Amino acid sequence: MNRLRLATAWLDGCSGCHMSLLDIDEKLVELSEKIELVYSPLVDFKVIPENIDVALIEGAVSSEADREEIFILRARSAILVSFGDCAVTANVPGMRNKFSLEDTLSRSYVENATLGKCIPLDNVPKLLEYAKPVHEYVKVDYFLPGCPPPAGVILSTLTDLLNGRLPAIEGKTRFGA
Amino acid sequence: MRYPAFLQRVADLADVQPARVLTFSINGQMVSAREDETILTVARENGIAIPTLCHLDGLSERGACRICIVEITGSPKLSPACVTLARQDMEVITNSERVMDYRRKILELLFAERNHVCSVCVSNGHCDLQALTIELGMTHVHYEYLHSKHVVDASHDRFSVDHNRCVLCQRCVRVCDEIEGAHTWDVMSRGYLSTVITDLNQPWGESSTCTGCGKCVQVCPTGALSEKGKSISEMTKKRQFLPYLKMMRGEEKT
Numbered sequence: 001m002n003r004l005r006l007a008t009a010w011l012d013g014c015s016g017c018h019m020s021l022l023d024i025d026e027k028l029v030e031l032s033e034k035i036e037l038v039y040s041p042l043v044d045f046k047v048i049p050e051n052i053d054v055a056l057i058e059g060a061v062s063s064e065a066d067r068e069e070i071f072i073l074r075a076r077s078a079i080l081v082s083f084g085d086c087a088v089t090a091n092v093p094g095m096r097n098k099f100s101l102e103d104t105l106s107r108s109y110v111e112n113a114t115l116g117k118c119i120p121l122d123n124v125p126k127l128l129e130y131a132k133p134v135h136e137y138v139k140v141d142y143f144l145p146g147c148p149p150p151a152g153v154i155l156s157t158l159t160d161l162l163n164g165r166l167p168a169i170e171g172k173t174r175f176g177a
Numbered sequence: 178m179r180y181p182a183f184l185q186r187v188a189d190l191a192d193v194q195p196a197r198v199l200t201f202s203i204n205g206q207m208v209s210a211r212e213d214e215t216i217l218t219v220a221r222e223n224g225i226a227i228p229t230l231c232h233l234d235g236l237s238e239r240g241a242c243r244i245c246i247v248e249i250t251g252s253p254k255l256s257p258a259c260v261t262l263a264r265q266d267m268e269v270i271t272n273s274e275r276v277m278d279y280r281r282k283i284l285e286l287l288f289a290e291r292n293h294v295c296s297v298c299v300s301n302g303h304c305d306l307q308a309l310t311i312e313l314g315m316t317h318v319h320y321e322y323l324h325s326k327h328v329v330d331a332s333h334d335r336f337s338v339d340h341n342r343c344v345l346c347q348r349c350v351r352v353c354d355e356i357e358g359a360h361t362w363d364v365m366s367r368g369y370l371s372t373v374i375t376d377l378n379q380p381w382g383e384s385s386t387c388t389g390c391g392k393c394v395q396v397c398p399t400g401a402l403s404e405k406g407k408s409i410s411e412m413t414k415k416r417q418f419l420p421y422l423k424m425m426r427g428e429e430k431t
Contacts, residue, residue, distance in 0.1 A: 082317065085295070085296055088316070088317050089288075089294075089317070089318065090322065091294055091296055092294060092296060092297060094292075094294070094322070094324075095292070095294055095297075097292075097322070097324040098292065098324055098325065098326045098327070098341075130324060132322070133317065133318075133322075135317060136321060140317075143316040143317045145316060145317070147295070147296035169316065170311075170314045170316065171311055171314070174295075174307060174310060174311050175293075175295040175296070175307060175310060176294075176295025176296040176298065176301040176302070176307060
């Protein structure tokens with residue numbers, strides 16, 4: 001039996017959505033027999049593979065690296081799901097949007113720092129002016145709001161996709177849940 | 178119906194029928210109403226649900242949010258049910274695909290205009306705006322966010338106002354004027370620059386008219402107005418007092 005090729009990505013978020021995914025608990029065993037996790041912070045693949053069936057995207061698009069990752073994931077995934085409030089609305093990462101990038105970086109790395117006061121430029125991806133939701137860059141097929149989305153809703157969404165059904169999400173989760 | 182004072186005596190003497198009764202249909206269901214009743218009132222009297230945001234029982238209507246829009250056969254535009262009076266033989270449709278689509282768009286625009294971050298809001302889980310997203314099936318915002326710059330005023334001893342979460346429903350303005358009688362709150366500027374202000378745009382803590390009654394906080398539909406030092410579970414709004422206060426003042430606002 002062909003297993004569903006699942007990818008998950010962690011952009012600008014707290015990883016809470018991935019924690020909620022793990023909160024499926026014992027059902028994960030059942031689920032793992034039907035899916036193949038081909039790319040995720042939970043496994044050790046460094047390169048985004050081709051032919052992904054479903055990609056769950058956690059976090060807002062906040063840096064150049066996030067933007068690059070999301071374009072590749074979109075190109076290689078049949079179904080792309082905005083996974084949690086940061087991906088759907090920019091949520092907490094988006095709270096920096098009303099300040100200038102310079103002010104944000106200065107606040108973090110200079111004003112509130114005690115040692116090594118300087119804004120890092122090397123070996124870190126450049127921040128974009130705004131943290132934005134995923135669908136402002138690429139087409140998103142399904143939206144799973146929630147901070148984080150409840151484990152049961154993640155399970156039912158994956159189960160629906162595994163069975164070739166349209167995920168019935170509406171009313172089961174909400175912004176800020 | 179309340180007549181102007183100089184006519185009231187005449188009306189009392191003449192025992193005039195206060196309002197004509199008329200009939201019309203909502204979603205194909207025949208209903209009857211007084212001519213001074215709005216579509217929203219009649220719909221609710223007949224168990225027909227119309228979602229609202231700026232409306233609150235006990236306060237005058239403002240028609241500020243447009244969530245309650247309905248279709249009236251023969252009219253090309255959509256009409257707000259809370260401020261549109263019933264008319265004889267009109268045909269009202271409250272739940273057409275077009276109406277639902279526009280309601281969702283209005284809701285999305287409210288989210289795009291300000292910075293509503295539900296996950297870190299004191300009203301998370303008991304917010305009228307958040308509840309509407311579920312009721313209207315809104316899963317995301319199709320528009321680009323404005324990333325507008327708004328401030329938080331925590332100068333008052335007991336309350337704070339976070340303009341990022343304000344939907345400009347003017348419930349605070351109305352309750353302060355109509356129930357408390359202080360008229361501390363008002364609205365400044367136009368369009369998306371509109372902001373609720375205290376007095377002449379002074380910090381709330383320096384307001385000379387605010388009585389500190391907290392009614393504005395209780396009627397606010399979102400986390401824009403909150404009590405300081407209250408956690409999410411404690412900051413539930415209590416609105417039951419409004420109809421009683423209105424009755425005690427013997428006022429009749431429709």
